[in-house]
Amino acid sequence: MAAAAARRLRLPVVDLASPDRRAAAKSIRQACLEYGFFYVSNHGVDRGLTERVFAESRRLFQQPMEEKMALRKNSSHRGYFAPYSEKSHAHPNSRGSYKESFNIGPKGENDSQNNVNQWPSEALSLDLDAEFFQQNGAFEIPTSVLRLLHYAGDIDASDDGNIGAGPHSDFGMLTLLATDGTPGLQICREKDKHPQLWEDVRHIDGSLVVNIGDLLERWTNFVFRSTLHRVIPVGKERYSVAFFIDPSPNLVIRCMESCCNEAYPPSSGALRFANPASPLYGNLSSADSTATSDNIVMAFYVHATEGSSYDPEARISEMRTTELGKVKWDLLEEHFPLHGYRWNSELCYLDPTSEAPDGLVRMLGPEQVEELIQDHEGIKICDLYIINADFADSDTMGDE
Ligand SMILES: O=C(O)CCC(=O)C(=O)O
Ligand SMILES: [Fe+2]
Numbered sequence: 001m002a003a004a005a006a007r008r009l010r011l012p013v014v015d016l017a018s019p020d021r022r023a024a025a026k027s028i029r030q031a032c033l034e035y036g037f038f039y040v041s042n043h044g045v046d047r048g049l050t051e052r053v054f055a056e057s058r059r060l061f062q063q064p065m066e067e068k069m070a071l072r073k074n075s076s077h078r079g080y081f082a083p084y085s086e087k088s089h090a091h092p093n094s095r096g097s098y099k100e101s102f103n104i105g106p107k108g109e110n111d112s113q114n115n116v117n118q119w120p121s122e123a124l125s126l127d128l129d130a131e132f133f134q135q136n137g138a139f140e141i142p143t144s145v146l147r148l149l150h151y152a153g154d155i156d157a158s159d160d161g162n163i164g165a166g167p168h169s170d171f172g173m174l175t176l177l178a179t180d181g182t183p184g185l186q187i188c189r190e191k192d193k194h195p196q197l198w199e200d201v202r203h204i205d206g207s208l209v210v211n212i213g214d215l216l217e218r219w220t221n222f223v224f225r226s227t228l229h230r231v232i233p234v235g236k237e238r239y240s241v242a243f244f245i246d247p248s249p250n251l252v253i254r255c256m257e258s259c260c261n262e263a264y265p266p267s268s269g270a271l272r273f274a275n276p277a278s279p280l281y282g283n284l285s286s287a288d289s290t291a292t293s294d295n296i297v298m299a300f301y302v303h304a305t306e307g308s309s310y311d312p313e314a315r316i317s318e319m320r321t322t323e324l325g326k327v328k329w330d331l332l333e334e335h336f337p338l339h340g341y342r343w344n345s346e347l348c349y350l351d352p353t354s355e356a357p358d359g360l361v362r363m364l365g366p367e368q369v370e371e372l373i374q375d376h377e378g379i380k381i382c383d384l385y386i387i388n389a390d391f392a393d394s395d396t397m398g399d400e
């Protein structure tokens with residue numbers, strides 16, 4: 001199938017041990033502008049440790065399904081995800097991804113320090129101060145997730161409907177990926193081009209694949225690219241380990257100044273980050289419990305105020321959906337009383353191109369739901385505001 005059409009791709013390899021940090025930053029920048037993917041070598045992750053992780057992963061996935069299902073993902077999205085439990089919205093007709101996976105959340109408060117050596121190069125590549133990410137408190141509360149992945153080998157590669165991981169872009173900031181050397185990972189640099197051209201990301205022994213997620217794409221005002229990727233069957237079993245690096249959920253993100261100018265003004269106002277695969281996310285209410293970082297098409301941040309003035313810090317919950325078709329006026333109306341929406345409340349969404357309060361658009365019915373979806377084309381985070389919410393009586397709405 002598509003494997004035959006794939007072109008040979010030469011992604012840059014960045015040597016993290018290189019004393020010339022400027023040169024490393026330059027090559028990261030070039031890779032992020034052009035591909036959204038690159039390799040890192042001499043990354044400091046011990047080879048023995050990587051081998052042990054792969055060995056444990058094999059042991060885990062080789063267990064009978066019953067045992068694995070006993071570890072089924074919990075409400076914090078930690079644990080086991082069975083084959084076909086995730087479906088990529090970019091592949092609506094397929095049965096879903098045949099991969100099985102296992103998510104592990106952060107152990108403690110200092111987890112994010114695993115990656116301190118990566119950040120200076122990242123920051124320099126954006127012409128920022130080397131301490132930029134630390135100073136912004138980007139990693140005060142670590143939400144990163146380690147995901148073990150297993151792709152079965154006995155999958156018919158000639159059937160186009162069979163896909164290991166459906167086409168998707170990663171939701172968060174950066175992903176580090178280690179694979180067992182089996183091919184299958186491909187990227188599509190121009191997702192709107194038809195037919196799509198898929199290129200193989202080959203394995204380089206001892207190096208990690210790094211890719212940019214949607215959040216960093218927006219943070220960099222779309223200068224860095226979050227690239228569509230997938231895993232296809234190659235007639236061989238495959239293991240990989242992905243580490244999704246995400247910032248604190250309460251970090252407020254605005255397009256970096258070094259990525260904006262007159263010709264490229266900021267593409268969006270402030271936004272906050274919450275990865276649906278992160279442990280913190282699962283504690284919040286959801287509209288669609290099948291949503292994961294792979295298949296989410298929109299995350300709604302719900303803000304509510306008791307007074308009549310809006311308060312951008314008043315975020316009370318989140319909802320996410322895997323199908324925009326599910327976002328309906330009656331569904332919102334049904335859901336919002338839980339968040340203090342009453343007869344005298346106003347429901348607004350924030351136009352992603354402007355700042356609150358100017359960008360607040362009043363929602364009066366289905367028409368504004370459609371406008372909301374149009375305004376958010378290509379943007380996965382939508383801020384909803386309930387103004388004049390009333391939390392005193394949470395049972396009824398509108399019949400006082
Ligand atoms: O297994 C791989 O090589 C890629 C996995 C991936 O893209 C993901 O889990 O987001
Ligand atoms: Fe991915």
